[in-house]
Structure formats: C-alpha cells, structure tokens
Amino acid sequence: MRIGVLGAVELWGPDGSPVALGGSRPRALLAALALSVGRAVPFEQLVDAVYGEEPPGNAQHALQSQVSRLRALLPAGSLARHPMGYVLTLDPDEIDAHRFERLAVSGRELLALGDHANARKALTEALDLWRGPAPTVRLGDLRLSALEDRIETDLALGRPDIAGLRQLSQEHPYRERLRGQLMRALAADGRPGEALASFDDARRTLADEFGADPSAELSDAHLAVLRGANPARPVPAQLTSFVGRDNEIRQVTSLLDRSRLVTIIGPGGAGKTRLAIESVRRLGEVCFVELAELGDSAQVPQAVIGALGLRDAGLFSGGESPDPVARLVSGLTDRRILVVLDNCEHVVDGAARLARRLLAACPGLRILATSREALGLTGESLCPLPPLATPDTIRLFEERAHAVRPGYRLDAGTVGRICAAVDGLPLGIELAAARLRSFELDEVEARLRQLSHGDRTAEPRPRRCGPWWPGAGTLAGSRRTTVVERTMAKRLAVFAGGARLSAVEEVCGLPADVLAGLVDKSLVEVNAGRYRMLETVRAFCVDQLGDEQEQARRSHAAYFLRLAEEAEPRLRTRDQLAWLATLTAEHANLMAALRWAVGADREIALRLAANTAWYLYLRGLRSEGLPLVVELITLLDKEVPKGLVEEYALCAISAGLHLDHVTEVMRDLGHTLRFPYLVMLWAAIGTAEVITMEMFGDDPWSHAFVETAEGLRTLYFGELVASRAAFEQALASFREVGDRWGIANTLDQLAGIAALEGDPVASLALTDEALQVIGELGDVEDAAELQCRRADNLLRIGEVATARAIYDRVAELGTPQALAAAHRGLGEIARLAGDLDTARALYGRGLSEYEPGPIIAAEIRARILCGLGAIATADGDAERAREHYEQARDEALTRLNLPIAAFAEQGLSGGDLTWEQALHRLRERFVSLW
Structure with a gap:
C-alpha cells in the first residue's frame, strides 16, 4: 500500500489501484499521519489538521470517528492509538514524501562524490514523485534544493x-x-x-x-x-572503457598529493595520455594542454595560454603584445589549478623551461606532464609506465575487438601472441583489434609477425612508429588500402587540428569517398563534421609525403589564405561572431599555414599575417603569431612586395620593425585602406600625422572609426560636449554594422565622459551595457577592466561594499592591467576610510603591477600617483605630495590627456581649483603648444 502527499493526498492499494478516501477530512488526517510516519502525532495537532480553526464541540470524539473510517482502509494494525495521540506504522518508503527525502539525500551525496550520472538518476526519481503543491514549507524548500542539485548535475554533464x-x-x-x-x-x-x-x-x-x-x-x-568567458580546456571525454592501470592511477594520484610536478614517462602508445586523463578526472580545476601539434618549443607558452582561455590583452588595449610567459604567471599566480601538459617529448626543452618558471611563481599550480623522457627539473616525480599486464592486454583486445565485430570468436592463444607482438602497448592492441573490421584474427597476427620480424618482402617499417603500430603497416602495404587512399592520407597530414570535408577535398585534390575509406579503416576519425588523423598516423604520413610536401603545403596555405581573406572584412559586420567561430575552429591550420609560408613564400605569408591580424586581435591571441611576423619582417627587411603596402605596414608595426620605413611607404599609399584598423596600430607608433581622410572608405565601419578617433581627440583635449557628440555618432554607426568591438569601445568612452561630468549613475548604466556587449566576444580582460570602472562609479555613489567585492574579484583574475586597476580601487577605498597605511601599500602594489602600454593603462598609473599625492597631503608632507601630483600631471600631458592631468593639477592647487578650472588652466597653457 502506498500513500501520496506530494500533491493531492492519495492512497493506492497493493495492486496499485487507487483507494477512495472520501472527502477532505480523511485526506487531511492521512496526510498528517503520513508526514510523521513512525512517530506519534498529538490529538491537538490532528484536530487542527482535520478541522482547522473551527473544530466541533466534541473534537476528540469526532477525530476518533475519522480515525476509525481511515483504519478500515489501511493494513491491519498500521494505525494505532498512542498515549499522546495516534501513530502510523508503515514502511516510510511507501510514503512519497519520505521516499523523496531519502532519494534527495542520496542524490546530494552522490553529487558530492562527483558521480553526476547516478546523482541525476536519484534526484530525477525523487522529483518525479511530486504531483502538485508542497504539503509543508519544509518540503517545498527541500524540493527546490533537490531541483538545484539536479541542475548541478546537468551543468556537470553539459546539458x-x-x-x-x-x-x-x-x-x-x-x-x-x-x-x-x-x-x-x-x-x-x-x-x-x-x-x-x-x-x-x-x-x-x-x-x-x-x-x-x-x-x-x-x-x-x-x-x-x-x-x-574563455574557459580552460577541460580533460577530454573518452569514448571507450579504461582497462587496467589501477596501480598506476593510485601512483599518479599519490605523487600529485606530494609533488607539484609529476611526469608520466613511457614509449609511444603506452597509454600515457589516457592514464593522465583517468588520474585527474575527479580532481579540482584541471586544464588539459595538447602539445602534439606544436612546431617548436617556443610555442609551448602560447599553447598553455590558449588552453587556459587567457587572452593577450583587452580589446581597448594597444601597444606591444605582452610576454606570454609573464601573461601566464599573472593569470596563475593566485589560482589553484592542475595543468596537464600532454605529449611533451618533441618540445621537452620548452615545456621544462615553462614548468620551471610557472612552478616558481605560482604556488597554487601543479603540473602533470606526459612524455617519452623526463623534463629534468628539480623536484620532478616520475611515474614510468610499463606495458599492460598480460591479463589486461587480453581483456583490452577482446573489448575493442567485440566493439568492431560483435560476436566474433577469439582464440585466446592467438590474441595473446598478438598482444605480445605489440609489446603489450595499449595503442598497438587497440589498433590491432580495430583491424578485425577488415581482417581475420590470423591475418592480423601474420601481418604483425612480418612487421616485427623484418620480412624481406614487407614494406620498410615507418621511421617514427615501432612494430606496435599496425596502422603504419596497413597504410604502407595493405592490399585493403588502395594507392589513392594512401595518397589521400599523406596529403591529409598537412592539416593541423583536423579540417572540414570541403577543405580536405580541395587541398588533397581527391573526392570524399576516398576519405570515407580511411575513416572505415580507422586511420581517420570524424567528429562534428571535422576529419582528423590519429597523431601517430599523421606522424607516419608526414614522413611519407616526400616530393609532394611542397605542393601539399602550398595548397594548404592557399586554401586557408582564401578563407582568411574572405573572413577578414566580415569581422567588422553583423556576422562577426559567426566568422570568429569559423576562424577559431581553423586556428591551428591558419598558424600552420603561416609557419610554412614564412619560410617558403613571403608574399603568401604577408597576406596571411595581415588577414588574420584583426581575428587574433579580437580573440586576444596576438602574441601567438608575433614570432612568425617578426621572422617574416626580418627576412623582408625593407622590401615591400608590390601591392602589399598595407600588409607590410600591419606586420612591421606589429613586429616593431622598420617603423620609419612604414611611414615613408604609407605616405604614398594612393588608395583607400583595405584594413582600416591599421590606423589604430599606426597611431600607436607616433606617425599618425600622415593619416588623411582619403585613406578611409565610405562604408559605415570606416565612418564609425573616424568618428571614434574624433571623439578621442576632443576627449583628450577636454572638450567633453564635442567628444560626446562624436562618440554617440560612432556608436550609432557601429550599431548599424553590428561590430561588438566598436559598440563596447564607444559605450565605454561615453561612460567615461559621464563620470567626468559628475554623473556616476549614467556612467554605470553605460558601463553595464558595454559589459553585456563585450561578453559576446568572450573578452574576459575587457570585462575585468569594465568591472573596475563599474566599481569606480559604485564607489562614487556610496556602494562601498559592492565596489570592494568587484575589485577583489577582478584582482583574482590576474591580468596585469586589471590587477593594477583593482588594487588602485581597493587603495582608494582604504584612503577614503582613513586607513592610509593600507592605501599606500595597495597603491604601491598597483604601481608595481602596471605595465606601460595603452592610454587606459597610463590613466591607471596617473590616478595611482594622484592617490599617493592625496595620502602625502594627509600626512602633512607637502613636498612628497607635490612630487606625486607633478609626476601624474606630466605623464598625463605626455599622453596628451588633459582630463587626467586636470585631476593632478587640482591636487597641486590644494583643492583651490575645481576640476573644470584645472582643465581650463591646462588647456590655456598646453593645447596651443600641441
């Protein structure tokens, strides 16, 4: 018999059929007893439940009548009299409310253990018991908590x-x-x-x-x-079961508890990557960094930046790209995280250098590396990975064999010999088992025997792959692999990070059905429309390209150059996000094409670097391509290929080379800019006087950009009315074309003007809108900078606690510019509260974190210096105060920034001048000189 109180009160018999309870009073009585099953319920409580505020004259007698009628419906002896009242003695699991509580507690416990799938199952079963409103406030709260727990499992499971x-x-x-x-x-x-x-x-x-x-x-x-907003790359999900290695998992886990650097070492195919994944799956924050596709050690820091979701700098920033290692240090200093560096062997020097630097500077960081050799650092703990134990090798082969050929009868002796032939290495076992899709068991054994024992009639063993790799033998000499399939496989090896079908067909010059044959033979895997080789297969195929390598690389570079040239102007349109996603998916291919072109075809390299510049800028990845751009401009020197003046200028400015020559060649440009944002970079090198309006086209984006430049010019001269008008027009133009970068940038400038005019509420609203827009681009750095300016406004309107919380959160992000701004804000709070020692320390920390570069960063430094001037004034040290204010004013004037200089001038006056008066004085003294 079951009782339901989670909704309408119901009673069901042993066969599941409903039992008629009658009116509302017997239902109320049953609910009151069921909710306290196993415990006596006092008479008064039952009377209140059944009759409410108007009980009958002889309430106990009336209650006895209701109890008698209910007792007749329940199992014999389950409803008994008690000195205090009545007690229902049923199995609590027969009452939906109690079953719900038990399942909800079980689900929460499983959630805490990280067993999200079973937690969701228990919580769903619990919540499915509900048929209506909660009978009590407590149960209603428990239901909400269970809903939140189930949502937590959905978040963990990605749905x-x-x-x-x-x-x-x-x-x-x-x-x-x-x-x-x-x-x-x-x-x-x-x-x-x-x-x-x-x-x-x-x-x-x-x-x-x-x-x-x-x-x-x-x-x-x-x-x-x-x-x-740019999340750290999680541990990749696995599609197959994990066999054996229990001891090794315990060893890795134990080593990570004691050591901050653990390296799993072993031969190729031993299962190092899979062991790392299984060992860290249930740990805290983990970031997985794949190094297999890197070209050299210098690329390791940028690969880690990309995996962590860090960006070079905010979209409002300019100047030189930061040192990627310094960027990593700032992003990881206060963060507790485990970074997995996978496949270190071919970039072991770079991985070791980076690990040493990060571990020394970031106390909350741990690193788990996989490599064929140790990193060789002091404090490194090694976990050598032996071949699988014999019983596990056979079990692994059987599982993988039955996955591709269900019901196939396996001879244990033959399976054992196959596993021995591949030295018990998991990758060799898995690839050998996969061959059963095309071969019989004895044929697989025979082919492995040829590869292992050097049959004179067999194809030469691939240089990079030992006898454990059946894929090499299959590709090189199998009668089941056609010549055209082998050609496709070799050409496919030029792709980095996989490719879509259209790219494969065009670059490889072969139809899709050939690629399908490679997929069927497990040499190529397909996921979400992208085709990718296993890295071991790709390594072999690269070796086999031979004389075809030049043409294959050129075809690959030409394809991705066309993609970049098609995408580049669309990054300044309403389709910006879609094209950013397209280029992001092909990022590895774009960088691989650029790397080849720098050494092989400088014109292609120049075009490709220029057409990916704005994409890398928006994605915060400028420093990734910078070494290649520097190498390219160094090779070109001052030779500008015909028709590629803008491309040369973009790359030279980015590299910081031959800037005088850039000014010369741009003077004679003679056409409208194809890359209008070149002006932004150009202005940063101090030669913007040669910019003419004829360089800009009639398109709305160019108009918006010119209006933004006018807004900045008038803003830094302190002409706020004119500046607001220019930015408002720019904002309307950027909204018309749908460029989020431009919209957020102009909203931020308008917010700054509102703050200068003494309207923090209006400034706050504009900043909030800018935050929403910038979030669409996934720009965590600009979000952090905007949050600081948001906190500045909150501080001005007296919301000190909320401002402090924002500064604290931004400081945790670790980006250099945001760190300086956050500690300046926290120093301001301390100064206004009269805690001058704390304020001085926080201002000092902000100065130490400041990095020279864009105008916004310079404003932060000037404002810190003004804060230090105010502290010195409060301490009675007029001389020190004057030094700080003069330094702030002079640095702001060097940047031609009158509004910020006016704050310092106001401080120098001892408060005798208003900000507007200080601005007027500076304008009279300095603007005519400019």
Missing part, C-alpha cells in the same frame, strides 16, 4: 536546461544558487554577456529588496563567468 533555469530564477528571484547556476549555464552556452547581465539583475534585486550584497557563492559564480 543544462537554460529556459527552465531562467523560469525558476524568475519564480524564485532570491534563490542565489539558482541565479549562479543560470549564470554558469549561460556562460557554458557561449552567452557570457547574458550571464553577466543576470548577475547584475540579481545584485540589484538583493540591494533593492534587502539592502544586501550578493552571497559568496553568487560572487564566486560571477568570478567564474568572468574567468570562464
């Missing part, structure tokens, strides 16, 4: 219901956990702007209703969105 989450958040606006989960779901769905907007809505709701700040949990979710 959150965003629409459902949004609805729940609207129904329960004060449930901060729900708000945080919605933010995480939106960010995971590629909508960080909406996630940040959701946090702002939650923050306003809490402030308006309760005068409270967001909880630590919600603030952490906000930080996770900021940090996760």
Whole structure:
C-alpha cells in the first residue's frame, strides 16, 4: 500500500489501484499521519489538521470517528492509538514524501562524490514523485534544493536546461544558487554577456529588496563567468572503457598529493595520455594542454595560454603584445589549478623551461606532464609506465575487438601472441583489434609477425612508429588500402587540428569517398563534421609525403589564405561572431599555414599575417603569431612586395620593425585602406600625422572609426560636449554594422565622459551595457577592466561594499592591467576610510603591477600617483605630495590627456581649483603648444 502527499493526498492499494478516501477530512488526517510516519502525532495537532480553526464541540470524539473510517482502509494494525495521540506504522518508503527525502539525500551525496550520472538518476526519481503543491514549507524548500542539485548535475554533464533555469530564477528571484547556476549555464552556452547581465539583475534585486550584497557563492559564480568567458580546456571525454592501470592511477594520484610536478614517462602508445586523463578526472580545476601539434618549443607558452582561455590583452588595449610567459604567471599566480601538459617529448626543452618558471611563481599550480623522457627539473616525480599486464592486454583486445565485430570468436592463444607482438602497448592492441573490421584474427597476427620480424618482402617499417603500430603497416602495404587512399592520407597530414570535408577535398585534390575509406579503416576519425588523423598516423604520413610536401603545403596555405581573406572584412559586420567561430575552429591550420609560408613564400605569408591580424586581435591571441611576423619582417627587411603596402605596414608595426620605413611607404599609399584598423596600430607608433581622410572608405565601419578617433581627440583635449557628440555618432554607426568591438569601445568612452561630468549613475548604466556587449566576444580582460570602472562609479555613489567585492574579484583574475586597476580601487577605498597605511601599500602594489602600454593603462598609473599625492597631503608632507601630483600631471600631458592631468593639477592647487578650472588652466597653457 502506498500513500501520496506530494500533491493531492492519495492512497493506492497493493495492486496499485487507487483507494477512495472520501472527502477532505480523511485526506487531511492521512496526510498528517503520513508526514510523521513512525512517530506519534498529538490529538491537538490532528484536530487542527482535520478541522482547522473551527473544530466541533466534541473534537476528540469526532477525530476518533475519522480515525476509525481511515483504519478500515489501511493494513491491519498500521494505525494505532498512542498515549499522546495516534501513530502510523508503515514502511516510510511507501510514503512519497519520505521516499523523496531519502532519494534527495542520496542524490546530494552522490553529487558530492562527483558521480553526476547516478546523482541525476536519484534526484530525477525523487522529483518525479511530486504531483502538485508542497504539503509543508519544509518540503517545498527541500524540493527546490533537490531541483538545484539536479541542475548541478546537468551543468556537470553539459546539458543544462537554460529556459527552465531562467523560469525558476524568475519564480524564485532570491534563490542565489539558482541565479549562479543560470549564470554558469549561460556562460557554458557561449552567452557570457547574458550571464553577466543576470548577475547584475540579481545584485540589484538583493540591494533593492534587502539592502544586501550578493552571497559568496553568487560572487564566486560571477568570478567564474568572468574567468570562464574563455574557459580552460577541460580533460577530454573518452569514448571507450579504461582497462587496467589501477596501480598506476593510485601512483599518479599519490605523487600529485606530494609533488607539484609529476611526469608520466613511457614509449609511444603506452597509454600515457589516457592514464593522465583517468588520474585527474575527479580532481579540482584541471586544464588539459595538447602539445602534439606544436612546431617548436617556443610555442609551448602560447599553447598553455590558449588552453587556459587567457587572452593577450583587452580589446581597448594597444601597444606591444605582452610576454606570454609573464601573461601566464599573472593569470596563475593566485589560482589553484592542475595543468596537464600532454605529449611533451618533441618540445621537452620548452615545456621544462615553462614548468620551471610557472612552478616558481605560482604556488597554487601543479603540473602533470606526459612524455617519452623526463623534463629534468628539480623536484620532478616520475611515474614510468610499463606495458599492460598480460591479463589486461587480453581483456583490452577482446573489448575493442567485440566493439568492431560483435560476436566474433577469439582464440585466446592467438590474441595473446598478438598482444605480445605489440609489446603489450595499449595503442598497438587497440589498433590491432580495430583491424578485425577488415581482417581475420590470423591475418592480423601474420601481418604483425612480418612487421616485427623484418620480412624481406614487407614494406620498410615507418621511421617514427615501432612494430606496435599496425596502422603504419596497413597504410604502407595493405592490399585493403588502395594507392589513392594512401595518397589521400599523406596529403591529409598537412592539416593541423583536423579540417572540414570541403577543405580536405580541395587541398588533397581527391573526392570524399576516398576519405570515407580511411575513416572505415580507422586511420581517420570524424567528429562534428571535422576529419582528423590519429597523431601517430599523421606522424607516419608526414614522413611519407616526400616530393609532394611542397605542393601539399602550398595548397594548404592557399586554401586557408582564401578563407582568411574572405573572413577578414566580415569581422567588422553583423556576422562577426559567426566568422570568429569559423576562424577559431581553423586556428591551428591558419598558424600552420603561416609557419610554412614564412619560410617558403613571403608574399603568401604577408597576406596571411595581415588577414588574420584583426581575428587574433579580437580573440586576444596576438602574441601567438608575433614570432612568425617578426621572422617574416626580418627576412623582408625593407622590401615591400608590390601591392602589399598595407600588409607590410600591419606586420612591421606589429613586429616593431622598420617603423620609419612604414611611414615613408604609407605616405604614398594612393588608395583607400583595405584594413582600416591599421590606423589604430599606426597611431600607436607616433606617425599618425600622415593619416588623411582619403585613406578611409565610405562604408559605415570606416565612418564609425573616424568618428571614434574624433571623439578621442576632443576627449583628450577636454572638450567633453564635442567628444560626446562624436562618440554617440560612432556608436550609432557601429550599431548599424553590428561590430561588438566598436559598440563596447564607444559605450565605454561615453561612460567615461559621464563620470567626468559628475554623473556616476549614467556612467554605470553605460558601463553595464558595454559589459553585456563585450561578453559576446568572450573578452574576459575587457570585462575585468569594465568591472573596475563599474566599481569606480559604485564607489562614487556610496556602494562601498559592492565596489570592494568587484575589485577583489577582478584582482583574482590576474591580468596585469586589471590587477593594477583593482588594487588602485581597493587603495582608494582604504584612503577614503582613513586607513592610509593600507592605501599606500595597495597603491604601491598597483604601481608595481602596471605595465606601460595603452592610454587606459597610463590613466591607471596617473590616478595611482594622484592617490599617493592625496595620502602625502594627509600626512602633512607637502613636498612628497607635490612630487606625486607633478609626476601624474606630466605623464598625463605626455599622453596628451588633459582630463587626467586636470585631476593632478587640482591636487597641486590644494583643492583651490575645481576640476573644470584645472582643465581650463591646462588647456590655456598646453593645447596651443600641441
């Protein structure tokens, strides 16, 4: 017999059929008893439950009548009299409310253990018991908690219901956990702007209703969105079971507990990568870095930056690209994370240098490396990986064989000999088992015997792959692999990171059905429309290209140059996000093509570097291609290929080489700019006086860019009315073309003008809109800088606690410019509170973190110096105050930035001048000289 109280009160018999209970009173009595099953319920409580506020005259007698009728419906002896009242003695699991609680607790425990699939199963079973409103407030709260737990499992499993989450958040606006989960779901769905907007809505709701700040949990979710706009690359999911290696997993786990650098070493195919994945799957924050496709050791830092989701600098920044290792140090200094460096052997020197630098500077960092040789660092713990034990090799072969050929009868002796022939190495076993799709078991054994024992009639063993790799033998000499398939495989090896079908057909010059044959033979894998070789197969095929290598590389570079040239102008249109996604998917191919072209065809290299420049800028990856650009311009020297003046200028400015020559060749350009953002880079080198309006086209983006330049010119001269008009027109133009970079940039400038005019509320609204737009580009650095300016406005309107929380969160992100801005803001809070020692220390920290570069960074430094001047004034040290204010003013004037210089001039006047008066004085003294 079952009782339901989660909704309408119901009673079901042993056969599952409903039992008629009658009216509302017997249902109320049953619910009260069932909710306290196994415990006596006092008479008074039952009377209240059954009759409410108007009980009958003889309430106990009336209750006895209701009990008698109910007892007749229940199993004999299950409803008994008690000195205090009545007690229902049934198995609690027969009552849906108790079963719900048990399953909800079980689901939460499984969630805590990281068993998300079984946790979701238990929680879903619990929530499915509900048929209506909650009978008690406590159960209603438990139901919401179980819903939140199930949402947590959905987030972990990568399938959150965003629409459902949004609805729940609207129904329960004060449930901060729900708000945080919605933010995480939106960010995971590629909508960080909406996630940040959701946090702002939650923050306003809490402030308006309760005068409270967001909880630590919600603030952490906000930080996770900021940090996760470019999320760290997780451990890759695996499609097959993991066989054996229990001892090795325990060993790796134990070593990671004791050592900050652990290296799994072993021969190719031993399963180092898979062991690393299985060992760290349930650890905390883990970032997986694949190094197999890198060309040289110098690329290791940038590969780690990409895997961590870090960017070079914000979109509002200019100047030189930062040192990638310094960028990593700043991004990891205060972060507890495990980084997996996979396949280090061919870049072992670079991996070792980077590991030494990061481990020394980042105390919360641990590194797990996989390599065929040790990194050779002090403190490194090694985990040598032996071949699989014989029973595990046979079990692995059988599992993989039955996956490709279900029901196939395997001879244990033959399987054992095959596993021995490939030295018990897991990759060799898996590839050998996969051959059963095309061969019989004895044929697989025979082919391996030929490869292992040097049959004079067999093809030569591939140089990079030992006898454990059946794929090499299959490709090189199999009658089942045609000549055209082998040709396709060799040409396919020029792709880095896989490719779409159209690219494969064009570059390889062969039809799709040939590629399908390689897929059938397990030499190529396909995932989400992209075709990719196993790295061991690709290594062999690269060796086999021979005389075809030059043509294959040229065809590959030509294809991706056309893609880059098609995409480049569309990055300044409403289709910006779609084209960014396209180029991001082909990033490895674009860089591989550029790397080849620098050494083989400088004109292709110049065109490719120029046409990927804005993409790398928007994605925050400028430093990745910079070494190649420097090499290219060094090779070209001052030789400008015909018709490629702009391309040369873009690359030379990026490389910081031959800048005088750039000015010379640009004076005689004679046509409208094809790369209009070249002006932004050009202005940074100080030769912008040769820029003419004839260089810009009639398209809306160019008009918007010119209007932005006018806005900046008038802003730095302190002409706020004219500057606002220019930026508003630029904003309208950028909205017309749909360029998020331009929209966010102009919104930020308008917010700055509003702040200068003393309207922090208007400035705050503009900054919030800029944050939402910038989130669409996944720009965590600019989001951090905008958050600091948001906090500045909150501080001006008296929301000190919220401003402090924002500065603290931004400081945790670790980007150099954001660090300086955050510590300046925290110093300002301390100074205004009268804690001058703390303020001085925070300002000093901000100065040490400041990196010379863009105008925004220079403003941060000048504002810190003004803060130090104010502290010196408060200390009565007029001389030190004057030094700080003069330094701030002079540095701002060097940048032609009158508004910031006016703050310093105001300080020098001892407060006698208003900001507007100080600005007027500076304009009279300096603008005529400019």
